[in-house]
Amino acid sequence: MALSYLANISRYIPELILCFTMVGLILIEATYGDKEKGSSKGYLFGFAFIGLLSSLVYLVQALPMAPVSLFTNAVVIDPFSTLAKIIMVLGTGFCIYLNKVSKDIYEDMKSEYTIIAVGVLIGGMLLASANNMLILYIGIETLSILSYVLASLKKHDSRSSEAGLKYVLYGGVSGGIMLFGMSHIFGMVGTIQFAELIHVLPTLDNSKLLILMPSFILFFAGIGYKISCVPFHMWTPDVYEGSPLPVTTFFSIVPKVAGIAALVRVSMTFFGSDSSVLQMSWVALLSVAAALTMTVGNVSAIGQRSVKRMLAYSSISHAGVMMLGVLVLSDIGVKAILFYGITYLFMTLVAFFVTSFVQDKYGNDHFERFNGLMSKHPVMAICMIVVMFSLAGLPPLSGFVAKFNILSAILSKKYYVLAIITVLNSVVSLYYYMKIVRLMVFKESESSEGIAGFSFTNQVIISALCIPVVVLGIFWDKIILLADGAKIFIK
């Protein structure tokens, strides 16, 4: 018994490292936090980056290992969840760096951002490998409760506290709805373990199925809120706009990837194998939600003045595209989602990094602030253009390949209408992404003064983040082959 626990823990090292990192960060902040400004920050960021890096190393070397489920089936470690965790750890690391250099976070709040971001990351990793309802719920709540704090991090700013307030209210309501759905699912199948649930689901009679259907819709509310799919997306633009920019960057990567991973796990375990009434209604629910998510996200993004709000709506529509990969309910869809997640990470990071430094300079992030960026900072402008083309899904960039994979997955199941909607949405999104490109290249800036945020180091980091966007677009077949070799999923 004791030995099996030890063996369990050896596969759980990445999360444990992060837990210790979080505790260590709190101790460092408590010990050195009151000293004169800046002296403690070096230790703090150094410690955070070391923790994230060692966790990343463990995750990468665990990637080819065989899937296992730990702690009496509560947590499952498979290549799928490990890849999702790698995306999240990378995203958190870059967000902490952005927090370090951005002016949008108060100087004395930078350490708190770091601590809470690591906490959210732990919640996201828990969610990505959740294998029973309790862990799923704990993961979602760890993710949410710490995110509320992050959203209202600028505590003297009325917009930031309003963002936190809206996040709390929407989050609490959707958490309650999800739990109510879960409780009825538990009542009907008699277990909270996903592994046992699969065997019980096909044996149920019609009266129980009748109760399960609305329960699954309620259950979907919780996950749908985390990935901001359409009926539950109302909080997203407000929270993204009110939060400081490094927080917005963080929100559009970590909770979203974790939520998609949880949605994939739930869909694949519950509905992956049998073709029952439940599966059909789940697919119908997901396809309607995905189509609405893409359309509403893209159409609302058109009229925005603030680039941050535009990127918020665009992240909604990207979540919709990722949901398309879920409703295929097969390995090809899961692989497409993983590839999409990786490219989405880099595209989002570059777009938000550039926006953040522009905003630090001018105090707001309206579209006209990008005027003439091409003549002032050509490298940055080219990076931004590449990313905008990629987000819109133009070849030969990685955004195109990611969308292409998703499309080929849904076409393999003959969902032609959804494919047409996706392509039309891609065309719509071209409009607002190209708006930034047009302003950067063809408009004159009002002043020729450079942007201080684009120091040499930051330019190098942004350009380095831009390289995968191009490289993944050209050498994508190698990556897909790599994913083919690993057995992505256990059932």
Add this chain to the structure above:
Amino acid sequence: MMTLASYLFISFALFAAGVAVIIARKNIIAMLLGIELMLNAAALNFAAYTRFLNNNYEGHIMSLFIIVIAAAEAAVGLAIVIRFFQIRDSIHVDDATQLQS
């Protein structure tokens, strides 16, 4: 004689009351109370289903965790409400309208 149906009825009434409070009331504290009602409805469901249908303790564990997490959520929520009140001098949702396009 309390049957499963009566527990489910009570929990559904609690849940409906929570939803009604959130929709009808404009006071943020009242809305947080409504969220608590919804969570408690779910916790009651878990306990009731375990008592009447199953022999394992998963439902009881689940409802214990719900209580703990609800407390944590309420703590963070109230802290944010206090911050909002200090800035805006109001705990009315209709005053939270700065972030709209």
